[in-house]
Amino acid sequence: MSPALIPYGRQTIEDDDIAAVAEALRADFLTTGPRVEAFEAAFAQTVGARHAVACANGTAALHLAMLALDVQPGEVCIAPSITFLATANCARFVGAEVVFADVDPLTGLMTPDTLAEALERAAGRRVRAVLPVHLRGDVAELPALAALAERAGAVLVEDAPHALGSTMRFGETSAVVGDGRWGAMATFSFHPVKTIATGEGGMVTTNDPRLAERLRTFRTHGMVRPAGGEPWWYEMPEVGFNYRLPDILCALGLSQLAKLPRFAARRRALADRYLRRLAPLAPVVVPASRPAWSDPVLHLMTVLIDFEAAGRSRRQVVEALAARGVGSQVHYIPVHRQPYYRARYGELSLPGVEAWYARCLSLPLFPGLADADVDRVVDALAEAVG
Numbered sequence: 524m525s526p527a528l529i530p531y532g533r534q535t536i537e538d539d540d541i542a543a544v545a546e547a548l549r550a551d552f553l554t555t556g557p558r559v560e561a562f563e564a565a566f567a568q569t570v571g572a573r574h575a576v577a578c579a580n581g582t583a584a585l586h587l588a589m590l591a592l593d594v595q596p597g598e599v600c601i602a603p604s605i606t607f608l609a610t611a612n613c614a615r616f617v618g619a620e621v622v623f624a625d626v627d628p629l630t631g632l633m634t635p636d637t638l639a640e641a642l643e644r645a646a647g648r649r650v651r652a653v654l655p656v657h658l659r660g661d662v663a664e665l666p667a668l669a670a671l672a673e674r675a676g677a678v679l680v681e682d683a684p685h686a687l688g689s690t691m692r693f694g695e696t697s698a699v700v701g702d703g704r705w706g707a708m709a710t711f712s713f714h715p716v717k718t719i720a721t722g723e724g725g726m727v728t729t730n731d732p733r734l735a736e737r738l739r740t741f742r743t744h745g746m747v748r749p750a751g752g753e754p755w756w757y758e759m760p761e762v763g764f765n766y767r768l769p770d771i772l773c774a775l776g777l778s779q780l781a782k783l784p785r786f787a788a789r790r791r792a793l794a795d796r797y798l799r800r801l802a803p804l805a806p807v808v809v810p811a812s813r814p815a816w817s818d819p820v821l822h823l824m825t826v827l828i829d830f831e832a833a834g835r836s837r838r839q840v841v842e843a844l845a846a847r848g849v850g851s852q853v854h855y856i857p858v859h860r861q862p863y864y865r866a867r868y869g870e871l872s873l874p875g876v877e878a879w880y881a882r883c884l885s886l887p888l889f890p891g892l893a894d895a896d897v898d899r900v901v902d903a904l905a906e907a908v909g
């Protein structure tokens with residue numbers, strides 16, 4: 524790896540972020556202190572949700588959501604196969620089974636049609652949760668997905684780590700990802716490549732006070748303190764975990780969250796530049812499609828490449844980009860193809876997933892990227908695809 528390699532994503536940490544962490548380190552509470560609630564309150568306000576519950580990472584956020592819903596062994600959760608492992612794995616954490624949904628081959632998103640088809644495959648079993656992923660930052664068709672989920676007796680849990688700051692418009696109705704207009708809960712991650720970074724970190728948002736309470740309880744071992752109990756008294760009616768996010772990281776999260784408008788604007792400007800610069804590479808290279816209702820803060824700049832027309836394999840393109848100092852990544856290897864899921868559920872035919880996976884490649888996108896870097900990436904890509 525050459526030192527000049529532009530990664531596909533990276534954090535933007537500035538001096539005031541470092542100062543905020545240093546201040547937290549000098550404070551009384553390194554964990555379970557006031558910065559946790561402050562970060563949660565600021566996050567809830569940012570996305571327009573009533574409650575936000577901070578936790579250890581985005582995977583823990585998904586696990587907590589399953590626990591809060593009381594998903595039981597043998598019940599079904601539906602997740603798209605084009606996502607990070609954790610979207611599906613959270614169902615397995617609670618013993619539930621995963622039914623993998625197909626995706627639109629041009630957006631990579633679960634659609635009402637692919638959800639309806641997955642629900643058919645789940646027929647006869649109890650479907651508890653539908654987990655749309657706002658892949659790359661573009662928003663899934665939430666009103667239609669929510670209506671289908673409701674008809675099946677399931678709730679929508681949005682896996683939203685890619686979509687902090689993304690908004691949508693359906694007819695006269697505007698909404699922000701995570702505001703809970705259509706989903707019971709939305710989960711976020713603050714992994715360094717995500718829109719804001721705390722190293723490891725996650726959040727669940729909800730408008731339901733009962734779910735918020737359960738998320739908090741499962742975050743801390745399942746412990747509750749009944750009103751009127753002795754000062755030391757706690758009880759554990761259900762078993763939980765230690766999924767807390769320490770004050771040190773909440774301090775960083777607070778500092779980062781204040782920069783979201785600037786980070787989002789920069790991501791939007793870079794995405795616009797990519798779209799302009801990539802246009803001449805069509806039809807061999809086309810950006811992933813943007814649904815009409817979606818106004819994304821893109822997490823990933825994913826392009827779809829016709830490798831056959833280019834006469835090069837994806838491996839050759841990835842290596843040619845790397846040789847010119849450009850990092851890239853595949854989002855994602857279909858989860859249903861993982862050995863664990865293949866052994867459990869056998870082979871599945873998901874044509875949209877296969878079409879997306881055959882062509883997708885994500886190019887560098889993060890706020891610290893310069894305009895000239897975008898030009899360099901597109902030039903390298905143009906050369907790599909011939």
Ligand SMILES: *Cc1c(COP(=O)(O)O)cnc(C)c1O
Pocket residue numbers: 580581582583606607609610656682683684685711712713714723724725
């Ligand atoms: C990053 C990510 C996760 C997991 O988040 P972690 O904080 O890494 O545990 C889950 N789902 C999606 C779609 C993600 O991008």
